[in-house]
């Protein structure tokens with residue numbers, strides 16, 4: 208049937224997430240692959256959605272988001288950065304960060320424009336750039352601290368560079384870009400008149416005091432930066448698909464121009480519930496609790512992986528841990544993850560899926576710790592079987 212596919216999507220295939228999830232179901236594996244929480248979402252947010260449905264908020268929302276949610280996002284932004292936003296023009300809502308990222312890229316990138324991606328990258332970025340007809344250029348993050356070669360990055364810029372896409376805190380490495388790194392990237396963008404699209408969906412999930420610096424707050428960067436976020440990660444409701452963009456009106460226009468013809472409007476009652484979530488979160492100390500709980504989960508999984516004989520890489524943010532597979536006798540991360548799922552009963556994701564050229568991926572496996580303690584403990588027990596492998 209693949210000859211029916213348009214050239215635009217013919218090369219996309221099925222993602223490794225789908226393959227590993229299918230394999231996990233087939234083998235009854237504990238699924239630490241795909242990144243979603245398996246614990247209950249906050250009651251106050253669920254209650255708000257129920258009330259919104261009872262109040263018959265059932266019809267199309269304003270295309271770029273309900274006024275109340277845009278206002279809550281603007282207030283959240285002002286609390287975090289000190290900058291007052293105009294929710295009428297500087298905030299847009301879409302169906303998850305995934306949609307908003309595509310909206311932005313389709314709205315900003317012309318065929319032939321170059322887009323710089325930091326590799327490894329979240330798996331939708333490259334297809335988004337290709338669907339827009341853009342030319343991807345890759346800057347590689349290097350383990351174990353995931354720094355980048357500054358000269359190599361500077362060399363990627365050309366008169367055709369339109370956009371640099373960053374993700375901080377970063378999936379799958381757990382890196383939080385430092386102010387200094389962001390300033391360097393920002394200064395290159397200013398010099399070459401390029402825009403920044405920054406994916407900050409894990410902004411609230413950080414460890415050991417790691418400081419999240421929004422690119423848009425650096426001197427001279429507001430006008431050229433569009434920040435994408437998602438309530439799915441922060442409020443453990445990934446299936447509700449409420450994402451948003453913050454930035455100057457001109458960049459929001461690009462998102463809205465696409466969004467109006469992709470989904471037109473995002474689910475009204477869930478937008479209302481997320482407005483309540485944002486209005487309430489700081490007052491009840493939600494974000495601090497979220498970080499404390501994720502720190503405990505991270506430590507539990509890191510301990511389990513280490514007890515199984517694996518070395519884990521440091522993680523500053525996001526809900527993923529990387530384990531080093533060197534010396535286990537596997538030729539690549541995909542064969543390890545298949546073995547782990549089918550034979551050990553724990554599903555993980557091979558980070559080579561986040562590289563344009565899988566050959567550039569170091570030998571690592573990604574484990575998600577957005578899971579209940581009992582899920583992590585069940586995985587820990589099974590991971591012990593890895594000890595029998597030749598190290």
Ligand SMILES: Cc1ncc(COP(=O)(O)O)c(C=O)c1O
Nearest residue numbers: 242303304305329378437439450
């Ligand atoms: C870096 C990154 N960006 C975006 C998303 C998707 O966000 P949403 O569920 O809001 O579409 C994810 C989900 O895993 C992610 O890891």
